[in-house]
Amino acid sequence: MIDVDVVVVGAGVTGLTAAVRLQQAGREVVVLEARDRVGGRLLTETVDGVRLEIGGQWVSPDQTALLAMAGELGLTTYPRYRDGDSVYIGRDGIRRTFRGDAFPVPEATAAEIKRVAEELDRLASRMDPLVPWEHPDAAHLDQMSFAAWLAAQTDDPEARDNIALYVGPAMLTKPPHTFSALSAVLMAASAGGFHHLLDADFILDRRIAGGLQEVPLRLAARLGDAVHLATPVGHVAWTPSGATVGDYRARHVVLAVPPTLVNRIQFTPALPPVQAQMRQHQSFGLVIKLHITYETPFWRSSGLSGTAFSPYALVHEAYDNTNEDLPADPRGILVGFVSDTKADALLELDAPTRREKVLESLAAYYGPQARHPVAYYESPWQADEWTAGAFGTSFDIGSLTRYGRHLRTPVGPLTFASSDVAGQGFQHVDGAIRMGEAVAGALLRN
Ligand code: FDA
Numbered sequence: 057m058i059d060v061d062v063v064v065v066g067a068g069v070t071g072l073t074a075a076v077r078l079q080q081a082g083r084e085v086v087v088l089e090a091r092d093r094v095g096g097r098l099l100t101e102t103v104d105g106v107r108l109e110i111g112g113q114w115v116s117p118d119q120t121a122l123l124a125m126a127g128e129l130g131l132t133t134y135p136r137y138r139d140g141d142s143v144y145i146g147r148d149g150i151r152r153t154f155r156g157d158a159f160p161v162p163e164a165t166a167a168e169i170k171r172v173a174e175e176l177d178r179l180a181s182r183m184d185p186l187v188p189w190e191h192p193d194a195a196h197l198d199q200m201s202f203a204a205w206l207a208a209q210t211d212d213p214e215a216r217d218n219i220a221l222y223v224g225p226a227m228l229t230k231p232p233h234t235f236s237a238l239s240a241v242l243m244a245a246s247a248g249g250f251h252h253l254l255d256a257d258f259i260l261d262r263r264i265a266g267g268l269q270e271v272p273l274r275l276a277a278r279l280g281d282a283v284h285l286a287t288p289v290g291h292v293a294w295t296p297s298g299a300t301v302g303d304y305r306a307r308h309v310v311l312a313v314p315p316t317l318v319n320r321i322q323f324t325p326a327l328p329p330v331q332a333q334m335r336q337h338q339s340f341g342l343v344i345k346l347h348i349t350y351e352t353p354f355w356r357s358s359g360l361s362g363t364a365f366s367p368y369a370l371v372h373e374a375y376d377n378t379n380e381d382l383p384a385d386p387r388g389i390l391v392g393f394v395s396d397t398k399a400d401a402l403l404e405l406d407a408p409t410r411r412e413k414v415l416e417s418l419a420a421y422y423g424p425q426a427r428h429p430v431a432y433y434e435s436p437w438q439a440d441e442w443t444a445g446a447f448g449t450s451f452d453i454g455s456l457t458r459y460g461r462h463l464r465t466p467v468g469p470l471t472f473a474s475s476d477v478a479g480q481g482f483q484h485v486d487g488a489i490r491m492g493e494a495v496a497g498a499l500l501r502n
Pocket of ligand 1: 065066067068069070071088089090091094095096097098110111112113114115287288289290312313314317321345435437442443445446447448473474475476483484485486488
């Protein structure tokens, strides 16, 4: 048995940030990671000769914890390509181009979108995303689905479908009837307001040169041989004063894994019942991130930015994802997303049919050239046993107020952290860094 101060389970950004901060303060730390790589939901990999961001990739200006960490690790950023017109396909099935963040919808619909967005901003401004259950309207908002809340706000279906898009398919990646209005407000508050979710130029502002996985790779390099890969943790034995994990005995264990995967670990003694109950009410959303590579970024020559949206299309949003930090590469890359029930349906099809459907959806935005890529890739997070969904986990209706206060409560020597339990930066890398630093800070004060 080897004695250490802290065992960290999981070498995603949360676990690696906690481990680096603890080690910097002189604590003896080991990180046990199930996969044969670090980074968890961040993976930058070359597939069919194209460098892809298979997991997370974008950074927004308010993600100051991530920007500071990138700076500390010597990483630089570059802006997402966005010059030219964006495309929107409306409820009438007509394709229209536009500039800015207001979709080209009928005037009355635009007014309704603006009004409902302002209401969401007002609700978000009264929420501390670390404690959403303390919102003055928490009980009421948590008891109704976001779909029901939207239906009560406006009779305009296209306004509802667009507002729903920003929180449902695009963020929590669940249908809006399956999560509460309070969870929707949390998503907005955690990003600094609903107006940020509406603004792709803000929320998807920049990328990290070399790929976002550089953050966990460089953190892990600092930890050296304290990181043990291919070491899944299946059992944790604990007492009020310490715990045993595999070959290690420690004063503290940080479980830096998504809540859904905490439930797969056996604890002796078992965790308090409320912990297991709580995590049965948290689940991953489902989104398929698609990378489609072309000989050139052909859409640019017809004046398109590559940005495209439609609540009515299979691919509900798409962007130019060309690797601007590799200027010698002439190829153009589009990234697109198929979410929640549309993803369920897509996954029922065989691979060639899925590809055909996706390309058909892209052709509706960018024209027939979109049907002829040189490479096509679907991120497979839902089939990965060490994630099993994307982008993150969220509560079902009513559970944020019922269980939220237990989210970050330690149990004896065990502490729980991941981007899924963050306030600011919830479900994002920024939140993972904030959680990692908060956990390390709490253990150092102990
Ligand atoms: P994460 O899940 O990354 O790490 C947990 C680690 O624990 C994993 O390495 C896992 O293997 C390990 N583990 C699990 N169980 C274990 C066990 N029993 N024993 C040992 N190890 C175990 N964010 C963002 O900021 N910008 C973006 O653009 C995007 N886009 C995006 C796209 C896609 C497709 C995905 C899937 C996700 C994003 N995200 C994102 C979200 C972002 O990637 C995510 O919030 C963080 O990377 C999560 O980091 P964590 O360390 O909290 O968990």
